[in-house]
Amino acid sequence: MKLPADFALTETPDGAKAVLSGEWTATDAGDAAARLAAAARATPLQAVDLTGVGRMDTAGAYAVLRALGQSADEDRIEARPETRRLLELVRNAAAQKPQKRREPRGFYELMIRIGRGVFDLGAEIFETMVFVGHLLVVIMRTIANPSRIRWAACTSLAERAGLDAIPIVTLTAFFIGAVVGLLGANMLRQFGAEVFAVELIGIAVMREFNILITAILLAGRSASSFAAEIGSMKMSQEIDAMKVMGVDPFEALVFPRFAALLAIIPLLTFVATLAGLLGGLMVTWSVLGLGPSFFLQRILDNVGATHFWIGLSKAPVMAAVVAGIGCRQGMEVGGDVESLGRRVTSAVVQAIFAIILIDAAFALLYMEMDI
Structure with a gap:
């Protein structure tokens, strides 16, 4: 008692x-x-x-x-x-008396921050290489045995991440084409060369803005969505349950998202190209009085399909980067909501940065190839 x-x-x-x-x-x-x-x-x-x-x-x-x-x-x-x-x-x-933690100041604090940044960068590169290696293994395994592909998941993700993005991609590309046409017409009018605004619109839209706008919108929509979906599964220990049951999370979660974006981004790029050209056509028609037939004929004669194929060649790389960054950030989520929000933000920021960097690299490459 x-x-x-x-x-x-x-x-x-x-x-x-x-x-x-x-x-x-x-x-x-x-x-x-x-x-x-x-x-x-x-x-x-x-x-x-x-x-x-x-x-x-x-x-x-x-x-x-x-x-x-x-x-x-x-x-x-x-x-x-x-x-x-x-x-x-x-x-x-x-x-024991509590001691106040002395915060480092000045040059010492700067060195600490630089050191931590370098260490975190090295760890980030290492984890990225591990992720890419695991994904490549899963891709090779799937190619060797196509029956492992989860077609239902790939189709559903292609619809959500790709087809549902057609309205926003179309609208954004239309206004980008219109703005390029308006600026080109105003600038070239000073030299009496308004007609060359057609070539400016065609090259800018077909070579750069179609894939760039598509990839950036996918980074905002799909990369954040992938990070949030996989991250929430990581928080609720569903991914751990997959591993216990013998299911590879990369095969069940990462590969379908990777394949969905890889398959759907050429379609979105084509739609963005048509919308951008339509926006430029509307501006040249209303501002310069150049009719649709004249516009299309100059596009065919002076621009051609080469610039379109150059823009489209960037699509698989952009899709791989967006899907890979979104899924990787989702797999790195910890057990709290703060970690989830931080990783979703990192997914969008890193994806947009990588898109711009890759586009610049492609521009330098094609310039060296004189294409």
Whole structure:
């Protein structure tokens, strides 16, 4: 039977002695510690007997030490070995004073930040290489055995990530083409060469803006979606359950998203090309008075399909980058919502940065090839 914490004062030849009894815990101490402190102030205690204490936790030990004050010297306490060790532990912990953490400043802090940034960059590159290697293994395994492809997942993801993006891609590309046409017409009018706005629109839209706008919109829609979906599964331990059941998460989650974007981005690029040319056509028709037949004829004669194929050649790389970054950030999500939000943000930012960097690299490559 549990007894509440209590004490009694007895007289000894050396002076007053406090005999504690009952359960000295956080839930059973009650006001015994306060009464003991009042008794210790009224009558100096020469000894404290804790052998009759049933259970004592750190809260009870701290309450006893605070109540006894100077009377809590180790040589004045009679207690069992385990109680004595607990009191010693609490006494040492209470004697520790919190120290303020000194924040590094100036040049030292700058070096720390640079060092951490370099270390994090190296870890990020290493983890990326691991992810790419695992994905390549899954791709090779799937090519060797096509029956492993989850066609239902690929089709559903292609519809959500690709076909559902057609309206926003079309609208954005239309306005981009219109803006390019308007700027070109206003600039070239100073030289009496308004007609060359058609070539400007054709080259800009077919070579750069079609794939660039498509990839950036997919980075905002699909990369964030992939990171959020896989990250939420990581938080709820569904991915761990897949591994326990012998299912490779890369084969079940990453590859279908990779394949869906790879298959659908050429269609989106083609739609963006048509929408951009239509926007430029509407501007040249309304501002310069150049009819649709004249516009299309100059596109065929002076621009040609080469620029379109150059733009389309970037599509598989952009799709791989967007899908890979989104899935990788999702796989790196921890167990909290903050980690999920941080990884989703990183997926969008890294995907857009990679798209612009890859587009610049392609531009330099084709310029060196004189295409």
